[in-house]
Amino acid sequence: MPVSDFKISDPFAYQNGFGDYHETESITGALPVGQNSPQRPAFGLYAEKLSGTAFTAPRHLNQQSWLYRILPSAAHSEFQPRENVRTAGTNLRQIPNQLRWDPFDFDEQADWVEGLHLVAGAGEPAMRNGLAIYVFAAGRDMGKEAFYSADGDFLIVPQHGVLDIQTEMGMIRVRANEICVIPRGIRYRVCLADGPIRGYICEIYKGHFQLPELGPIGSNGLANARDFQAPTAKYEEDTSSWTVVAKFANQLFTASQTHSPFDVVAWHGNYCPYKYDLGRFNTVGSISYDHPDPSIFTVLSAPSDTPGTALADFVIFPPRWLVAEDTFRPPYYHRNSMSEFMGLIAGDYDAKIGGGFRPAGASLHNIMSAHGPDAKTHQGATNAVLSPQKVGSKSMAFMFESCLMVGVSTWGLETCQKVQEDYNAESWEPLRANFKHESSI
Numbered sequence: 549m550p551v552s553d554f555k556i557s558d559p560f561a562y563q564n565g566f567g568d569y570h571e572t573e574s575i576t577g578a579l580p581v582g583q584n585s586p587q588r589p590a591f592g593l594y595a596e597k598l599s600g601t602a603f604t605a606p607r608h609l610n611q612q613s614w615l616y617r618i619l620p621s622a623a624h625s626e627f628q629p630r631e632n633v634r635t636a637g638t639n640l641r642q643i644p645n646q647l648r649w650d651p652f653d654f655d656e657q658a659d660w661v662e663g664l665h666l667v668a669g670a671g672e673p674a675m676r677n678g679l680a681i682y683v684f685a686a687g688r689d690m691g692k693e694a695f696y697s698a699d700g701d702f703l704i705v706p707q708h709g710v711l712d713i714q715t716e717m718g719m720i721r722v723r724a725n726e727i728c729v730i731p732r733g734i735r736y737r738v739c740l741a742d743g744p745i746r747g748y749i750c751e752i753y754k755g756h757f758q759l760p761e762l763g764p765i766g767s768n769g770l771a772n773a774r775d776f777q778a779p780t781a782k783y784e785e786d787t788s789s790w791t792v793v794a795k796f797a798n799q800l801f802t803a804s805q806t807h808s809p810f811d812v813v814a815w816h817g818n819y820c821p822y823k824y825d826l827g828r829f830n831t832v833g834s835i836s837y838d839h840p841d842p843s844i845f846t847v848l849s850a851p852s853d854t855p856g857t858a859l860a861d862f863v864i865f866p867p868r869w870l871v872a873e874d875t876f877r878p879p880y881y882h883r884n885s886m887s888e889f890m891g892l893i894a895g896d897y898d899a900k901i902g903g904g905f906r907p908a909g910a911s912l913h914n915i916m917s918a919h920g921p922d923a924k925t926h927q928g929a930t931n932a933v934l935s936p937q938k939v940g941s942k943s944m945a946f947m948f949e950s951c952l953m954v955g956v957s958t959w960g961l962e963t964c965q966k967v968q969e970d971y972n973a974e975s976w977e978p979l980r981a982n983f984k985h986e987s988s989i
């Protein structure tokens with residue numbers, strides 16, 4: 549059953565399906581019939597193509613949309629560098645320490661762009677490979693501004709509050725326990741529907757998110773395609789001053805224009821933003837013995853060049869039943885060839901009942917950095933009576949897992965002042981050897 553328990557209902561209209569070819573018009577007749585670029589589009593609109601992949605990408609990967617708008621996106625002044633750039637991805641420090649952060653603060657003063665903080669990342673948008681992990685916190689609406697990233701797709705994971713996202717392709721409301729993806733280049737403006745917002749973002753500098761293969765699971769399960777929702781066209785006619793903020797090679801630039809960027813009357817295509825309710829995830833797990841790999845909890849996956857190896861997997865740990873017999877049920881002790889950045893939307897996480905991993909906090913276990921249940925969790929799990937047990941009721945932890953070794957930003961290590969000094973001391977140093985064997989007595 550979906551677990552979502554939303555305070556604020558969603559008034560917007562959506563089109564269902566993942567990666568589908570959608571079409572939507574807010575005025576009947578705005579979409580051309582049987583062609584993309586008529587000599588004179590209906591109602592005096594301009595036709596503009598937005599390419600999400602190379603023109604020549606194979607059909608099953610090709611992503612593009614046609615937008616029918618009042619003015620083309622190109623009608624703006626020159627871009628100028630914007631001061632106070634906070635997302636610049638330099639100075640990332642690669643360290644093998646396990647890291648954990650206390651909950652990140654709200655920021656009542658910031659809007660969406662000001663409230664983006666780079667925590668960790670790897671690679672380079674200019675070379676179109678890598679990723680960036682941000683936390684965001686904002687307390688006010690964006691002004692007459694539209695933001696876009698030329699660097700990568702934003703996977704937005706709200707932890708608190710309700711984001712009303714006005715995109716070129718329509719409105720999306722996304723709340724804690726939902727996610728949304730805004731692909732590279734799409735312009736949007738974030739407003740707050742219910743007070744301050746806070747959450748996490750994974751930006752991928754290469755490719756796009758896909759649904760994971762289901763293999764022997766079969767043709768349904770995990771995140772089902774029909775539960776993804778794309779917006780419907782909604783335009784405004786506004787000739788006041790607007791600013792376009794571009795994130796380009798990890799720097800911010802601004803340009804001005806005298807028309808709303810949200811003037812798309814109709815669009816068709818498969819390159820668009822979308823949302824998904826994590827409560828709809830169809831969780832599978834062991835019904836016999838042993839703890840399966842967390843890849844069974846993958847919602848979305850952005851591939852690297854190596855088959856089966858993600859540049860970024862988005863993995864969730866929803867409420868679920870544990871029934872495995874004669875099994876150490878929490879996550880196993882682990883050293884991974886991938887890096888694991890975790891966040892907590894609500895509740896607890898079953899590897900850390902000892903506390904310290906709290907909603908709005910985070911942890912990072914980098915490539916080959918040892919991690920696993922804390923001492924209290926180990927003690928509880930090895931002594932537990934193994935009856936069927938529901939874990940994570942009203943909880944939602946998640947992981948951004950990447951084949952890249954992620955470095956931590958100065959903001960993440962120092963400025964935010966949330967790094968827990970005692971993570972190892974609290975979690976794993978209290979573990980005691982229980983080894984007993986005749987030869988050791």
Ligand SMILES: O=C(O)Cc1cc(O)ccc1O
Pocket residue numbers: 840841842878879880882888899913919920947
């Ligand atoms: O808590 C973690 O580190 C994530 C994780 C979860 C799990 O169920 C198995 C392995 C793993 O790395």
Ligand SMILES: [Fe+2]
Pocket residue numbers: 882884888913919
């Ligand atoms: Fe792990």
